[in-house]
Amino acid sequence: MTDDVLLIIMSFLPFKDAVATSCLSKRWRWLWLHVVTFIFDGTESLERIAEKPSLLGSERTKFVNEVNSLIDSCNRPVVPDLQIRYDLDRSFKTDIDAWLKFAVHMSVENLELDLTDYNGLAHETYERYKFPIRLSYRTIGHLYKFPWSKFTLIEFPSLRRLVLKGVHITTATVESILENSPDLETLSLHDAGRLRDLYVDDGKLKLKHLEIVDCPKIKSIYLSSFNLVSFTYKGRLRAVRLVISNLPCLKFWDIGEGVIGLKNRVFSQFDYCLSYLDVLSLEITRPKEGLKLATIPKLPMIKKLKLAIGARKDNCLLEFTAIAKACPRLEVFTIELQWLSPIKSRRKVRHVADHPHYYLKELVFVGYFGRVSDLELVVYFIDNAAGLRKIVIDPRGSRRRGTKAVAASVTAVEEARTSAKRQLQKSLPGGRAVDLVIL
Amino acid sequence: MSKKTLTLMSKDKQLFNIEEHLAVQSVTIRNMVKEDGASSVIPLPRVDSETLALVIEYLNRQQAPEEDEDYVKKFVDERGEIPTLLELAQAALDLDIKKLMDAACMKVADLIKDFTLEEVREALRIENDRTPEEEKAIRDEFQWAF
Numbered sequence: 001m002t003d004d005v006l007l008i009i010m011s012f013l014p015f016k017d018a019v020a021t022s023c024l025s026k027r028w029r030w031l032w033l034h035v036v037t038f039i040f041d042g043t044e045s046l047e048r049i050a051e052k053p054s055l056l057g058s059e060r061t062k063f064v065n066e067v068n069s070l071i072d073s074c075n076r077p078v079v080p081d082l083q084i085r086y087d088l089d090r091s092f093k094t095d096i097d098a099w100l101k102f103a104v105h106m107s108v109e110n111l112e113l114d115l116t117d118y119n120g121l122a123h124e125t126y127e128r129y130k131f132p133i134r135l136s137y138r139t140i141g142h143l144y145k146f147p148w149s150k151f152t153l154i155e156f157p158s159l160r161r162l163v164l165k166g167v168h169i170t171t172a173t174v175e176s177i178l179e180n181s182p183d184l185e186t187l188s189l190h191d192a193g194r195l196r197d198l199y200v201d202d203g204k205l206k207l208k209h210l211e212i213v214d215c216p217k218i219k220s221i222y223l224s225s226f227n228l229v230s231f232t233y234k235g236r237l238r239a240v241r242l243v244i245s246n247l248p249c250l251k252f253w254d255i256g257e258g259v260i261g262l263k264n265r266v267f268s269q270f271d272y273c274l275s276y277l278d279v280l281s282l283e284i285t286r287p288k289e290g291l292k293l294a295t296i297p298k299l300p301m302i303k304k305l306k307l308a309i310g311a312r313k314d315n316c317l318l319e320f321t322a323i324a325k326a327c328p329r330l331e332v333f334t335i336e337l338q339w340l341s342p343i344k345s346r347r348k349v350r351h352v353a354d355h356p357h358y359y360l361k362e363l364v365f366v367g368y369f370g371r372v373s374d375l376e377l378v379v380y381f382i383d384n385a386a387g388l389r390k391i392v393i394d395p396r397g398s399r400r401r402g403t404k405a406v407a408a409s410v411t412a413v414e415e416a417r418t419s420a421k422r423q424l425q426k427s428l429p430g431g432r433a434v435d436l437v438i439l
Numbered sequence: 440m441s442k443k444t445l446t447l448m449s450k451d452k453q454l455f456n457i458e459e460h461l462a463v464q465s466v467t468i469r470n471m472v473k474e475d476g477a478s479s480v481i482p483l484p485r486v487d488s489e490t491l492a493l494v495i496e497y498l499n500r501q502q503a504p505e506e507d508e509d510y511v512k513k514f515v516d517e518r519g520e521i522p523t524l525l526e527l528a529q530a531a532l533d534l535d536i537k538k539l540m541d542a543a544c545m546k547v548a549d550l551i552k553d554f555t556l557e558e559v560r561e562a563l564r565i566e567n568d569r570t571p572e573e574e575k576a577i578r579d580e581f582q583w584a585f
Binding site for chain 1: 525528529532540541544545547548549551552556559560563565566567568569574577578580
C-alpha cells in the first residue's frame with residue numbers, strides 16, 4: 001500500500017483522528033500534516049455553548065490551544081487557506097495576533113476570521129478584537145521605536161480574499177491592505193466598528209467583491225474607476241455618503257439597512273449604474289416608508305431580484321409587484337418576509353391590474369405564513385408570468401440581521417406548510433407544468 | 440458499430456476482458472487507449488486477480504447516473520473487509536477511478552475511526568516502531584486530539 005492511499009483515507013477521517021495517527025509509527029508522524037487544512041470552524045462547540053453558556057471559558061481555551069498547537073507544528077512552507085470561526089474577544093489578542101503573523105508568513109491567500117459570539121453577534125465594541133495596525137512578512141522593528149506612533153503598515157502580498165467578522169479595523173489599515181495586497185479580489189468587513197471612510201479609486205486594483213456590513217461608524221464610501229463586480233452594503237444608509245461612479249463591471253448589488261427608513265436614496269442616488277445591473281438584492285425593514293414604490297426607475301437588465309422586507313400583521317404585499325414590474329427582463333424573483341407579528345385574517349384574495357412578466361421563471365417566497373396576503377402575491381405571479389416554471393415556498397422564518405436567531409416554532413412552520421399546500425395546489429394553473437416546492 | 444474489447448492482465452497473469460467503452464472510466468486506461476490504441480493486453484502489475492475481478496465488476500455496472508452514488512456505496516459496503524478495501528483503493532488509485540477510490544477510502548476511514556491506535560495498526564498492518572516514551576511525548580503534544 002502506498003502513502004497516497006493512506007493520505008486519502010486520512011482525509012476522510014475526522015480532524016482529531018487524523019492528528020492522532022501521528023502516534024501510529026515513525027512513518028506516520030507527520031503524514032497528517034499533508035491532509036490537514038487550517039480551517040478551524042468551532043460551530044459545533046459554539047452550539048454546545050449556546051445551550052449551556054457556562055462552558056464558554058473552558059471551550060474557548062480548548063479551541064485556542066488546538067489552533068496554537070497546530071500552527072506551532074506546521075512545517076509547510078505555504079498554507080493557502082486559514083479560516084477561524086470562534087467566539088473570541090480582545091482578551092485573546094496575543095493568540096490572534098500570532099495567528100495573523102502565521103498567515104502572513106505562510107503566504108495565506110484566503111483569510112477568514114469570524115470572531116462573533118456564540119449567538120452570531122459581534123462583541124461589545126470595547127471587547128472586540130482589533131486587527132493589528134502593523135503586520136508584515138519582513139521585520140518592521142524600526143516602526144516600533146515610537147510605540148505611540150500611529151504609523152500603520154500591513155504588508156500581506158499573498159492575500160486574495162479577506163473576510164473579517166466581529167473584528168475592528170481602522171480606515172488606515174484597510175487602505176494599507178489595499179495598497180500592499182495587489183491580488184486582493186474579495187474584501188468583506190462585518191462589524192468593523194472603527195471603520196470611518198472607505199475611498200477606493202485605483203484602476204490597478206483587482207478588487208472584484210466588496211462587502212461592508214454593519215459598520216456603524218462609517219461616514220462615506222467612495223468607489224470609482226476599478227473593476228468591481230459585486231457590492232454589498234448593509235447598515236445605515238442615511239448616515240453614509242455613498243458615491244459610486246465609473247464601475248463598468250458592476251453586476252451584483254446587495255443593499256439594505258436595518259431599522260431606519262431608506263427614503264428612496266437607493267434609487268435616486270444610483271440611477272446611472274442601475275441601468276446595467278444583473279442582480280439586485282434589497283433589504284428594508286420598513287419598506288412602505290423606505291421605498292417610494294410609485295417612483296421606482298426602470299431596471300432594464302435585472303435578471304434576479306431579491307426583496308427582503310419586514311412584515312407585520314396581514315399587510316398587503318401586492319404593491320411590491322411594482323418593483324418586479326420595473327424589471328422587464330426579470331427571471332427570478334425572491335421575496336423574503338422578516339416576521340414581526342403575523343396575523344391571519346379572513347378575506348378574499350385580491351387581484352391587481354395585470355402586467356405580463358414574460359421572462360419570469362422562478363418565484364421564491366421565504367417566510368410564507370399562509371396569510372391571504374402571502375397567497376395573493378403568489379397568485380399574482382401565477383396569473384401574470386406565463387413562463388413560470390418553479391415556485392419555491394420556504395415557510396421557515398427568516399432571521400433578521402443583528403438579532404438573535406428566533407426560530408419559528410415547529411408547529412407554526414408545520415401549519416404554514418400545510419396551508420401553503422392547501423392554498424397553492426388549488427391555485428396552480430391546469431395545463432401548465434409549474435413545479436411547486438415546499439421546503 | 441461493433442464494441443471493442445480490451446484485455447487486462449493482473450499481477451498473477453490472469454486475463455480479463457472488458458468492453459472498451461466501460462474500461463475507459465479508468466483515466467489511466469483511457470490515456471493508454473488514446474496513446475497507442477491499446478490493441479494488445481494491458482498489464483496491471485500491482486493489482487491481483489481477486490481485486491481486478493472486483494474492479495471489472497464495478498466497471499461493468501449498468502446503473503442510471505442518479506443511482507450511481509448509492510450503487511458505489513453499496514458496492515464497497517458489501518465488501519467491508521479492510522484488507523479487501525485497501526487493495527481495491529490502491530487499484531482504483533492506480534487506474535484512476537475516482538468514485539471507486541473515494542468510496543473505498545471513505546469506507547475504511549469510517550471503519551477505523553472508532554478503533555484504538557492498536558487496532559488501527561493491526562488493520563492497516565503498521566508496525567509500531569516507537570518506544571512508549573516517544574509515543575507519550577507525541578500524545579502530550581497533541582493532547583486535545585486523544
